[in-house]
Amino acid sequence: MDEQKVLSIKGLLDDTPEEYLSHKEKYENSIRKSVLFYKTLHSTEDENMSVDEKTKLNFRNIVTSAIFKDNSPFMLHNSMFIPTIMGQGTDEQREYWMKRAKNMEIIGTYAQTELGHGTFIRGLETQATYDPDTEEFVLHSPVLSSYKWWPGGLAHTANYCIVMARLYIKGKSHGIHPFMVQIRDEETHMPLPGIKLGEIGAKLGFNTVNNGFLGFENHRISRDRMLMKNAQVLKDGTFVAGSNSKLTYGTMVYVRVLIVSNMANMLAKAVTIALRYSAIRRQSQPKPDEPEPQILDYVTQQHKLFIAIASSHAFYMNAMWLWEIYYSVSLQLASGKLDNLPELHALACCLKPLSTIDATAMIEKCRLACGGHGYMLSANLAQTYGLATAAYTYEGENTVLLLQAARSLVKAWVGHVKGRPLKGTMAYLAGDSTVKAWDGSIDGIIQSFKVVAIRKISSVVKILQDYEKSGLSPEDAWNKASVFLTAASEAHGRAVLLSVYKSEMDKRAAVLSPPLRKVLLQLVDLYVTYWALEKVGDMLLYASITDKDVDELQRRYIELLAAIRPNAVGLVDAFDFRDEILNSTLGAYDGRAYERLMEEAMKSPLNAEPVNQTFHKYLKPFMRGKL
Ligand SMILES: CCCCCCCCCCCCCCCCC/C=C/C(=O)SCCNC(=O)CCNC(=O)[C@H](O)C(C)(C)COP(=O)(O)OP(=O)(O)OC[C@H]1O[C@@H](n2cnc3c(N)ncnc32)[C@H](O)[C@@H]1OP(=O)(O)O
Numbered sequence: 086m087d088e089q090k091v092l093s094i095k096g097l098l099d100d101t102p103e104e105y106l107s108h109k110e111k112y113e114n115s116i117r118k119s120v121l122f123y124k125t126l127h128s129t130e131d132e133n134m135s136v137d138e139k140t141k142l143n144f145r146n147i148v149t150s151a152i153f154k155d156n157s158p159f160m161l162h163n164s165m166f167i168p169t170i171m172g173q174g175t176d177e178q179r180e181y182w183m184k185r186a187k188n189m190e191i192i193g194t195y196a197q198t199e200l201g202h203g204t205f206i207r208g209l210e211t212q213a214t215y216d217p218d219t220e221e222f223v224l225h226s227p228v229l230s231s232y233k234w235w236p237g238g239l240a241h242t243a244n245y246c247i248v249m250a251r252l253y254i255k256g257k258s259h260g261i262h263p264f265m266v267q268i269r270d271e272e273t274h275m276p277l278p279g280i281k282l283g284e285i286g287a288k289l290g291f292n293t294v295n296n297g298f299l300g301f302e303n304h305r306i307s308r309d310r311m312l313m314k315n316a317q318v319l320k321d322g323t324f325v326a327g328s329n330s331k332l333t334y335g336t337m338v339y340v341r342v343l344i345v346s347n348m349a350n351m352l353a354k355a356v357t358i359a360l361r362y363s364a365i366r367r368q369s370q371p372k373p374d375e376p377e378p379q380i381l382d383y384v385t386q387q388h389k390l391f392i393a394i395a396s397s398h399a400f401y402m403n404a405m406w407l408w409e410i411y412y413s414v415s416l417q418l419a420s421g422k423l424d425n426l427p428e429l430h431a432l433a434c435c436l437k438p439l440s441t442i443d444a445t446a447m448i449e450k451c452r453l454a455c456g457g458h459g460y461m462l463s464a465n466l467a468q469t470y471g472l473a474t475a476a477y478t479y480e481g482e483n484t485v486l487l488l489q490a491a492r493s494l495v496k497a498w499v500g501h502v503k504g505r506p507l508k509g510t511m512a513y514l515a516g517d518s519t520v521k522a523w524d525g526s527i528d529g530i531i532q533s534f535k536v537v538a539i540r541k542i543s544s545v546v547k548i549l550q551d552y553e554k555s556g557l558s559p560e561d562a563w564n565k566a567s568v569f570l571t572a573a574s575e576a577h578g579r580a581v582l583l584s585v586y587k588s589e590m591d592k593r594a595a596v597l598s599p600p601l602r603k604v605l606l607q608l609v610d611l612y613v614t615y616w617a618l619e620k621v622g623d624m625l626l627y628a629s630i631t632d633k634d635v636d637e638l639q640r641r642y643i644e645l646l647a648a649i650r651p652n653a654v655g656l657v658d659a660f661d662f663r664d665e666i667l668n669s670t671l672g673a674y675d676g677r678a679y680e681r682l683m684e685e686a687m688k689s690p691l692n693a694e695p696v697n698q699t700f701h702k703y704l705k706p707f708m709r710g711k712l
Pocket residue numbers: 119122123146147149150157159160163164165195197198203204205206207237331332334335337338340343344347426427430478479480481482485489492493496
């Protein structure tokens with residue numbers, strides 16, 4: 086997907102900054118741009134594409150979609166509607182619906198969350214009751230809390246959606262399943278009979294994604310609208326269960342993996358803006374006889390920003406690694422082999438939370454590092470934060486996902502203690518759980534993070550077992566220990582992030598030029614050293630680090646900042662974001678931040694006239710005591 090082509094689309098870029106549009110105008114402008122974007126770049130993810138091509142297309146989709154400053158009302162069409170048809174439809178259903186969806190003959194979304202339930206999927210209340218007499222499903226929202234609430238594009242954009250609903254046959258519930266539902270007339274776009282649609286209102290971000298609500302009043306759809314790859318309902322109402330009820334959760338796993346690469350992209354954007362601005366901004370005079378220095382020369386500024394570069398690299402390497410696992414497990418699932426699904430689920434439940442937690446915090450730190458101008462919407466740092474922080478919640482709230490990962494870690498550890506072999510990314514749990522002497526090398530520190538994870542997992546299992554021995558139910562024991570269960574998952578996730586970043590970089594290092602290899606490995610070193618210092622408590626507790634070692638680590642960290650400084654601007658330029666995609670007064674390649682800040686300020690409607698009409702209407706009478 087060629088960004089040059091995207092950016093050459095006439096009218097794609099905004100004349101009036103979105104900040105000065107009304108809520109309604111923002112949406113309408115985003116539809117206008119999305120149509121332009123798709124007409125020019127009608128990119129489809131071909132099923133025959135290689136893993137690499139699919140991943141690049143996903144990644145570039147994310148990058149390119151960034152030009153909307155917010156996200157597009159088409160976002161769910163691409164990121165969930167199409168993947169659900171691919172993953173949950175029969176061959177016949179895929180054949181029919183994929184053609185229509187890829188050609189943008191229809192626009193879809195993914196409606197799972199309800200006003201009353203988001204996390205607890207098994208608590209969803211939207212009903213799909215099978216009527217064998219008419220071979221139809223009757224969709225119904227029995228109470229207000231069962232209204233679908235949040236789906237992107239649902240309010241005024243999509244005319245179809247995947248509805249995740251509870252299947253009832255002859256009064257018996259058969260769990261949550263996906264249904265393809267037309268919600269608007271294809272000609273008039275009016276909501277179909279028995280369907281209530283609307284927008285949920287203004288939000289912290291995502292204000293052009295058109296998140297909506299959807300309620301059903303006994304709306305009928307034909308039997309062939311249930312996506313039946315993983316479970317079927319026969320004409321007579323016989324239910325045929327799938328090999329694993331969690332296969333219907335497959336789209337969420339896909340998006341969680343997509344989010345890790347999206348965080349790499351979001352963070353890269355934010356640090357490009359903040360670092361370029363830090364290179365042109367001069368402030369204060371530490372040395373009386375010298376000019377004001379670039380703020381990038383303050384080591385505290387380097388501390389705020391360089392970790393964001395390294396983290397974006399780390400998330401990208403982990404995302405590409407995870408995509409490989411996702412695609413290989415998807416191929417295995419297609420042939421009925423399910424045994425690697427739990428590991429993929431657990432990995433996604435670790436890496437999606439950690440990448441969103443770190444990216445959100447570091448994007449905010451990039452904004453804070455830019456002083457007052459970072460607070461301007463024209464800097465596009467606040468909006469980037471708004472988009473990133475949403476990912477903490479959507480696609481599985483982070484706490485909930487870390488607890489899901491903890492389920493797998495506890496099961497793996499208990500099995501290991503009983504002599505069952507560990508495999509894949511949890512194999513290290515069988516390793517040495519002590520560090521006899523601190524090893525400050527990159528590999529030594531990564532090994533220490535693995536020991537921290539082993540010790541946290543084993544100790545929280547002991548807490549669980551002690552609670553259960555004391556008579557607590559497993560559920561109450563689990564809840565009581567949940568803070569340390571999430572801590573154990575985070576430690577596992579940290580160990581994975583670090584070791585995959587290092588190993589993936591090592592794989593690539595062999596083909597890099599020596600100067601480039603040196604700089605990129607400095608970032609790996611910075612990332613590992615930063616996290617060892619951030620988690621120094623764990624290192625003291627479990628990795629035999631001494632105060633002398635900590636002192637050495639601190640000095641190494643400072644030297645790494647100094648070593649990276651000469652290449653810092655080059656490292657963000659290497660993310661290769663065009664100005665139109667950065668969409669930022671502070672981050673433009675030419676460094677003309679002040680001129681751009683002024684240019685954007687003059688676009689404020691308030692600057693169209695020197696005296697606002699409220700002076701004569703209110704202020705003057707008020708100041709003359711006449712109000
Ligand atoms: C014009 C330009 C446009 C271009 C756009 C380009 C694209 C841009 C891309 C941008 C990046 C992507 C953005 C996408 C935006 C998405 C917007 C948001 C969408 C949503 O939020 S959709 C709704 C998401 N909702 C959730 O994720 C809900 C979270 N809850 C759950 O997943 C489950 O409830 C649960 C997992 C927490 C619990 O489930 P349940 O109660 O059923 O299960 P148990 O906890 O009892 O566990 C039982 C066993 O099942 C296993 N399990 C659970 N889940 C899974 C799974 N998914 N896969 C496999 N196995 C699973 C557990 O591990 C348990 O196993 P065990 O062996 O018994 O332990």
